[in-house]
Amino acid sequence: MSKMIEISGLNKNYSGKKVIDGLDLEIDHGELFGFLGPNGAGKTTAIRILTTLTKPSSGRVLINGIDVAREPASVKSEFGIVQQHLSLNRDLTISENLQLHARLHHLSKKERNQRIADLLDYVELSDHADYLIDDVSGGMKRRAMIARALIHRPKLLFLDEPTVGLDAQTRRKVWDLIRRMNVEGTTVFLTTHYIEEAEALCQRVGVLHHGRIIAIGSPLSLREKLGMIAVEMNLNGNGTEYKYFPDRVQAAQFIEGLPGTERVVMRESNLEDVFIELTGQKVLGGVT
Amino acid sequence: MIDAYSILWADLVALKRRGPRYLITTLVSPILYLVAFGWGLGRGINLNGTSYLEFVIPGIIALTAMTTSFNGAGTRLNVDRLYFKSFDECLMAPIGLTSLLMGKALIGVVRGLMSSVAFLIVALLISPHIHIGPQFLLGLLLTCLTFAFLGVLAALLARSHEDMAVFGSLILMPMTFLGGTFFSLSQVPVGLKYALYILPLTHSSLFLRAAALDQPLPWGSFLILLAFLMAFLVGGMMTLKKISI
Ligand SMILES: Nc1ncnc2c1ncn2[C@@H]1O[C@H](COP(=O)(O)OP(=O)(O)OP(=O)(O)O)[C@@H](O)[C@H]1O
Numbered sequence: 001m002s003k004m005i006e007i008s009g010l011n012k013n014y015s016g017k018k019v020i021d022g023l024d025l026e027i028d029h030g031e032l033f034g035f036l037g038p039n040g041a042g043k044t045t046a047i048r049i050l051t052t053l054t055k056p057s058s059g060r061v062l063i064n065g066i067d068v069a070r071e072p073a074s075v076k077s078e079f080g081i082v083q084q085h086l087s088l089n090r091d092l093t094i095s096e097n098l099q100l101h102a103r104l105h106h107l108s109k110k111e112r113n114q115r116i117a118d119l120l121d122y123v124e125l126s127d128h129a130d131y132l133i134d135d136v137s138g139g140m141k142r143r144a145m146i147a148r149a150l151i152h153r154p155k156l157l158f159l160d161e162p163t164v165g166l167d168a169q170t171r172r173k174v175w176d177l178i179r180r181m182n183v184e185g186t187t188v189f190l191t192t193h194y195i196e197e198a199e200a201l202c203q204r205v206g207v208l209h210h211g212r213i214i215a216i217g218s219p220l221s222l223r224e225k226l227g228m229i230a231v232e233m234n235l236n237g238n239g240t241e242y243k244y245f246p247d248r249v250q251a252a253q254f255i256e257g258l259p260g261t262e263r264v265v266m267r268e269s270n271l272e273d274v275f276i277e278l279t280g281q282k283v284l285g286g287v288t
Numbered sequence: 289m290i291d292a293y294s295i296l297w298a299d300l301v302a303l304k305r306r307g308p309r310y311l312i313t314t315l316v317s318p319i320l321y322l323v324a325f326g327w328g329l330g331r332g333i334n335l336n337g338t339s340y341l342e343f344v345i346p347g348i349i350a351l352t353a354m355t356t357s358f359n360g361a362g363t364r365l366n367v368d369r370l371y372f373k374s375f376d377e378c379l380m381a382p383i384g385l386t387s388l389l390m391g392k393a394l395i396g397v398v399r400g401l402m403s404s405v406a407f408l409i410v411a412l413l414i415s416p417h418i419h420i421g422p423q424f425l426l427g428l429l430l431t432c433l434t435f436a437f438l439g440v441l442a443a444l445l446a447r448s449h450e451d452m453a454v455f456g457s458l459i460l461m462p463m464t465f466l467g468g469t470f471f472s473l474s475q476v477p478v479g480l481k482y483a484l485y486i487l488p489l490t491h492s493s494l495f496l497r498a499a500a501l502d503q504p505l506p507w508g509s510f511l512i513l514l515a516f517l518m519a520f521l522v523g524g525m526m527t528l529k530k531i532s533i
């Protein structure tokens with residue numbers, strides 16, 4: 001059986017600058033995959049290419065076996081997408097936005113109304129169906145976008161930073177929603193620059209840096225490669241140094257060998273450590 | 289075609305919400321033109337047996353049709369595309385590009401017809417001699433179509449909101465005053481006259497005026513307008529193809 005997504009040799013240049021640099025990637029049916037990368041890594045550009053919005057400079061993308069460049073029209077009914085920025089029609093209410101999307105995806109009238117009611121219920125927006133977009137909170141807009149993306153029952157869902165700007169509680173809700181959709185059979189491709197989001201949700205994470213995947217695997221396997229235990233040495237104002245060890249015993253031995261002038265913390269490693277080791281750069285949290 | 293209607297549907301819902309407010313704002317400038325030029329400036333002027341008021345009303349209708357169709361399609365699309373970004377969603381929907389283009393132009397036609405008909409009603413109250421027949425309505429429809437597609441083309445080409453404003457003041461503004469709306473082309477020097485024939489609005493004015501005054505219809509102008517429509521349509525299609533993949 002073919003893969004849900006097959007990307008080979010993908011490049012994208014913007015005025016000579018390489019934004020996507022020889023990307024190869026395969027994603028299985030039913031996977032929950034995450035692109036993790038700092039601002040400007042090329043996450044959105046990659047998604048825009050996969051969803052027919054941007055032309056690649058070179059390379060090939062297949063979605064469910066369909067070539068995106070050759071048959072954009074048929075690829076469009078395969079996926080749903082929640083873009084990074086708000087892309088709702090602000091002249092319309094939440095339910096009218098969903099109506100429009102359902103019409104464009106050729107759902108019959110009966111199907112449309114049923115599906116919209118179900119989805120609004122699913123994302124807990126039934127009470128706000130008739131609110132104009134500008135009159136609801138950011139979290140509601142995000143959930144409206146998720147509902148919209150699901151209307152035509154896509155087998156593949158793209159989520160470009162689905163929880164940016166959401167409060168902790170709403171973020172958890174969206175996470176639950178994403179997990180549930182995945183359990184129900186939807187392949188999910190999300191991007192995030194929140195380490196904990198990738199760690200909490202994704203079965204597999206690709207770390208994207210300057211348009212290249214510099215590491216790929218399950219969050220656990222990435223940590224294992226680095227070492228499950230991290231030792232932080234605070235050099236009294238001269239910054240912090242990190243060392244990684246496969247287990248606590250080896251970490252403890254290392255600490256005993258230290259001169260003892262620094263403050264030392266032993267803890268479990270996380271994806272952020274992986275990221276920093278790989279890129280020498282901290283992933284910026286917060287708003288883009 | 290059903291897809292074009294779906295696109296139009298959303299714009300109609302938005303228009304309905306604005307409803308009366310839209311009609312009132314859209315009537316302001318044609319009525320001002322009517323007062324300033326028809327009554328203020330042109331009172332007492334007589335052109336080959338017709339009063340200036342009767343002369344200028346079809347011109348103002350052509351002008352109203354032009355501006356409201358252009359803005360109705362173009363400004364909406366510009367905002368959708370660059371500001372709301374909701375046009376992206378249309379580009380990712382499984383519909384043909386022709387339907388998308390048509391759908392986006394149709395709202396301009398609807399708004400153009402609404403505004404011109406509303407003004408027409410006001411004009412008929414003032415000057416009941418104006419002759420409104422099927423030819424007049426045909427010319428009006430063609431005018432709306434032509435400028436709605438021009439609006440879509442401009443919005444697809446624009447890279448910013450300013451581009452749209454530049455387009456307005458470089459293309460629409462000159463046409464407003466020079467497109468045979470307020471004066472007769474027979475009164476201007478020959479060189480300028482031919483230059484003015486390049487403007488699509490000139491042909492709208494000529495055709496609508498002849499129809500309204502029950503004079504022989506300049507079908508040549510009708511065909512030229514049709515040619516403009518085709519050119520804007522093809523231009524829009526090509527630009528859309530370039531934008532989407
Ligand atoms: N239309 C464009 N024209 C020129 N450069 C662009 C364009 N779109 C993106 N870029 C550049 O491509 C690079 C990658 O941008 P992209 O939006 O894909 O990053 P990202 O990983 O999604 O970042 P973020 O976390 O901030 O959303 C950036 O340097 C950006 O400036």
Ligand SMILES: [Mg+2]
Nearest residue numbers: 043044045084
């Ligand atoms: Mg992005």
